[in-house]
Amino acid sequence: MSTESPEANRRILRRPEVEARCGFKRAHLYKLIDEGKFPRPVRIGVRAVGWDSVEIEQWIAEQLQRRT
Numbered sequence: 001m002s003t004e005s006p007e008a009n010r011r012i013l014r015r016p017e018v019e020a021r022c023g024f025k026r027a028h029l030y031k032l033i034d035e036g037k038f039p040r041p042v043r044i045g046v047r048a049v050g051w052d053s054v055e056i057e058q059w060i061a062e063q064l065q066r067r068t
């Protein structure tokens with residue numbers, strides 16, 4: 001287990017990596033975003049978006065917490 005905080009490794013994740021971490025495909029991710037159930041992406045270019053890695057890790061942790 002890493003002793004570094006998630007903030008220390010904060011970076012922008014592109015959609016394929018978010019899909020791999022969460023197990024959802026593009027359409028389902030955007031449906032959850034529209035429903036307010038998934039972190040919104042941030043604009044990183046004219047035609048590019050990404051997700052804050054800390055927000056994604058927190059979302060995953062919340063989902064696992066809900067299981068118990």
